[in-house]
Amino acid sequence: MKIWHQSLTSIEDIPVYRDAVVNHLSKIARPDVDVVLHGMSKETYPQQYPGHFITYNYLQSLHKEQFIRNAMIAEKAGYDAVFIGTIPDVGLIEARSIVDIPVIGYGQASMHIASMLGTKIGIVNFLAPLVDQLRFNAQQYGLGEKVGPIIQADIGFYDILEGFDNPQPIIEKFTIAAQQAIAQGADIIIPGEGPMNIFLANFGIHHVDNVPIIDSFGAGIKMCETMVDLYKISGMSMARTGFFNEKPPAEVLEKLRSYYNLPDVSADMDFGLSIRSVTSSV
Template sequence: MTRIWHQSFTVLDDVPHYRDALRRHLDAVARPGTTVELHGMAPGTYPGSYPGVHIGHLYLTNLHREQFVRAALEAEERGYDAFFIATIPDTGFEEIRTLVDIPVVAFGNASVAFAATLGSRIGIVNFIAALEPQLRRNMAAYGLGALVGPIVQVETAFTDVMAAYADPGPLVEAFRRAARTAIAEGADVIVPGEGPLNVFLADQGISRVDDVPVIDSLGTGLALAETRAAFHRRTGLHPPRTGLYFSKPDPAMVKAARAFYHGASA
């Protein structure tokens, strides 16, 4: 049995169409014996707006990152086999992998790395334009920056993606238009951006636009989490423990620092 903690950037109970589609999709693509447990942000995280607004502001994103850190520490303490950061900006990825030894897999990192096994110029199609600088910075840090070509926005908003489950046609066509723009700019593989768009496309059975593959980003991340969990059990495989971006601090020091900044909530 493999238990994977899926961490969303959304308050899942606020978006039941997405939550239910996510459940269906991950259950369909998980390997036999894998349990994926869905977790979202705390209720009330986004008063008066939603992730599509917050995620475009660095300070707000950094504040919300603490929920991902807290979740990862809890996942390891409770014996999960892997932690899956299921949002394309990979919120907290670099910090979290320095804090826990269980495998940590991130949506953006995993999907672009996998796409590179299919083609040589990756196009990202998403619906939050403000994310582009963060995505490019992340990919450069991962050593994948040269592979990422056009980043094209679907002409829609977060609420439109949620509404599309009742009337999928307009969003399907908007995605195809955006994908064809990316293809015209040289993309030979398409990575769907944010989780809600990815799950919607998977729900509609869309895996190609013309002659170009559209990967299942969440399915790819889950598959990598399952593989990493298996290798971790077998050999203890985990990232290097050297330098600023990988060394693991003393857990007591981490606990004290978190208590100072976050009090009982840490």
């Protein structure tokens, strides 16, 4: 099985984060599963982390095209599933409507897993402008009533990168924010953005005051594996009726993509980093 991981960062240019993702995903994925990392194109951001380039509705909508296009490339290249590895689930609904392989979102997978393990979901993140989007997404996923406090940790992306060498300050700041969520009724915690999830997982932080912390990357990869298995075993697949799920005719899709000067897609446009190839060379 082969899973296309899609980051909202230019992950290839952030070796500390990339290596931490490789380390964690190599433990999560089954031995017969190869997860292949993909970042945004190198020209997308002027710096390592997208930051405010993803915290405005229109700007984020512009980024959707890379996620949608890459889902199409993944299908053509023979991947079995796509994992959108960012909590806003950029392009998730659109990508599902145009490819037949499973497309799983970090946010949706972690919220659904959390809803099965607890009664009130708390989210600890560090990009405050995403709060509105996370609540909107939760409503779309039918989980609006389950999502409780969303707390901003006094942490930034670059703090987390530095934390891989000096973890205790980040762990303490996350713990403070998680305790605030717990005090407001949360009995299960989702670590907001992917870097925070990967940091906590790499340092074995799975609970705060006996309240579980969701491994969102783990939930997403395991959901990919499960959906692929269920399709092969019992034919389970996406609904294909209605505005959100019906596939547009291929010729119409191709014509409109051409009209809007969007690039063609082909299997040879896959330039990802295979987790299996990295770990086997170590």
